[in-house]
Amino acid sequence: xxxxxxxxxxxxxxxxxxxxxxxxxxxxxxxxxxxxxxxxxxxxxxxxxxxxxxxxxxxxxxxxxxxxxxxxxxxxxxxxxxxxxxxxxxxxxxxxxxxxxxxxxxxxxxxxxxxxxxxxxxxxxxxxxxxxxxxxxxxxxxxxxxxxxxxxxxxxxxxxxxxxxxxxxxxxxxxxxxxxxxxxxxxxxxxxxxxxxxxxxxxxxxxxxxxxxxxxxxxxxxxxxxxxxxxxxxxxxxxxxxxxxxxxxxxxxxxxxxxxxxxxxxxxxxxxxxxxxxxxxxxxxxxxxxxxxxxxxxxxxxxxxxxxxxxxxxxxxxxxxxxxxxxxxxxx
Numbered sequence: 001x002x003x004x005x006x007x008x009x010x011x012x013x014x015x016x017x018x019x020x021x022x023x024x025x026x027x028x029x030x031x032x033x034x035x036x037x038x039x040x041x042x043x044x045x046x047x048x049x050x051x052x053x054x055x056x057x058x059x060x061x062x063x064x065x066x067x068x069x070x071x072x073x074x075x076x077x078x079x080x081x082x083x084x085x086x087x088x089x090x091x092x093x094x095x096x097x098x099x100x101x102x103x104x105x106x107x108x109x110x111x112x113x114x115x116x117x118x119x120x121x122x123x124x125x126x127x128x129x130x131x132x133x134x135x136x137x138x139x140x141x142x143x144x145x146x147x148x149x150x151x152x153x154x155x156x157x158x159x160x161x162x163x164x165x166x167x168x169x170x171x172x173x174x175x176x177x178x179x180x181x182x183x184x185x186x187x188x189x190x191x192x193x194x195x196x197x198x199x200x201x202x203x204x205x206x207x208x209x210x211x212x213x214x215x216x217x218x219x220x221x222x223x224x225x226x227x228x229x230x231x232x233x234x235x236x237x238x239x240x241x242x243x244x245x246x247x248x249x250x251x252x253x254x255x256x257x258x259x260x261x262x263x264x265x266x267x268x269x270x271x272x273x274x275x276x277x278x279x280x281x282x283x284x285x286x287x288x289x290x291x292x293x294x295x296x297x298x299x300x301x302x303x304x305x306x307x308x309x310x311x312x313x314x315x316x317x318x319x320x321x322x323x324x325x326x327x328x329x330x331x332x
Contacts, residue, residue, distance in 0.1 A: 035223060039131050046127040053311070054114045056303035057090060057296075063119065064094045068112040071159045072096055082163050090297070098163050102174035108166055108183070118155035121195050122148045128203050134215025143206060154198065158190055225328040232322050250319035257315025264308035276301050 058064060068085055075083040081099060088095040088111055097107040114120075126144050130137070162183050170179035207213065234250075267273055280298025283291035 032220065032223065035133075042131055043124075043127055047124065050120060050123050053307050054120075056300035056307070058092060058094070058114070058300070059304055059307065060114045060117050060119055061092060061094075063117040064112045064114065065092065067117055067156070067159075068094045068096055070156060071112070074156070074160055075163055078160065079163060089293075098166060100163075100167055100170065102167065102170035102179070104170075104175060104177050104179060108180055110162070115191070116155070116159070118152050121151050121155075121199060125151070125199050125203060128199070129206065132207065132212055132216065133219040134217075135210060135212060139210065143210060147202060147206065150202075151198075158194075162187065222327065227326040227328050230324045230326055232324070234320050234322055253319050254316050257312045259312075260315065261309055261312035264305050264312065267308075268305050273301060273305070 054060060072083045072085040075096075075098075084097045084099060084107075085093055086095050086097055087093050094112045096110050096112065098110065099107045122144075125147055129140050129144050129147070132140070165186050166180040166183040169182040170176075173179040276294075277298050280295045283295055
């Protein structure tokens with residue numbers, strides 16, 4: 001038989017072959033998939049955790065009260081006599097009535113709920129920023145404080161423009177039911193899409209200006225050297241002597257957590273809390289409107305106490321734990 005001559009690779013083919021050898025090794029690829037999965041899982045955990053924490057009505061009551069007051073104050077500066085702050089059916093002054101002669105009934109009642117406070121957006125954006133690898137925690141925290149201020153300002157602007165939007169519809173059909181439709185359309189759009197767009201744009205802008213692309217690229221290059229996360233428990237002496245590094249935030253956090261737990265227990269042992277629970281228990285299986293409201297009020301009251309105690313204990317315990325990321329190249 002005649003032997004086939006050996007074929008020499010052309011330069012283009014040799015380049016292609018060398019590129020094929022540069023494919024990501026399977027272990028490194030699995031590390032990348034695992035890292036992305038952990039990041040996405042953490043974001044989902046933060047979202048579900050936040051929704052559970054604010055499930056009882058008025059969980060963020062101090063912020064709701066401040067926002068309702070500031071909204072009323074600014075609205076009356078721009079349009080004198082345009083708003084009044086009144087008590088909501090829940091028993092707290094978180095209802096803002098927009099007032100104009102063209103509105104149906106003369107006013108539009110609006111309730112400042114937990115979702116209106118803007119904290120949901122701050123928490124989710126904060127999670128996206130803090131979970132972005134490669135950047136220092138100090139820079140992330142400082143940037144998050146700036147972003148929180150911007151979000152709160154945008155949220156307040158959203159509330160203030162509701163008044164002219166309502167007038168826009170009602171001056172054309174004064175006194176008619178539903179004339180304030182422009183207000184509700186804008187509100188629903190922001191609630192469903194607006195803040196999501198703001199979060200994506202805001203995080204993308206921050207990622208660009210903070211050098212996130214370079215930092216993340218460095219993180220992916222270093223990822224094969226990742227060996228795990230170790231956890232150590234700090235003693236009281238470590239906290240007081242500064243053996244844990246930057247301990248400035250640890251002791252104040254523990255003090256605030258202890259104060260929160262004491263506050264929740266004082267609410268739990270108060271007469272008003274016992275009366276609310278007794279009224280809810282007294283309704284039994286009665287599903288009238290009055291009893292439904294009483295049962296809901298009792299459940300919300302108990303839920304806020306439970307969540308407050310849980311957050312307080314987490315604030316007391318978390319500073320005692322120090323997490324360290326271990327890299328193989330640091331051991332060499």
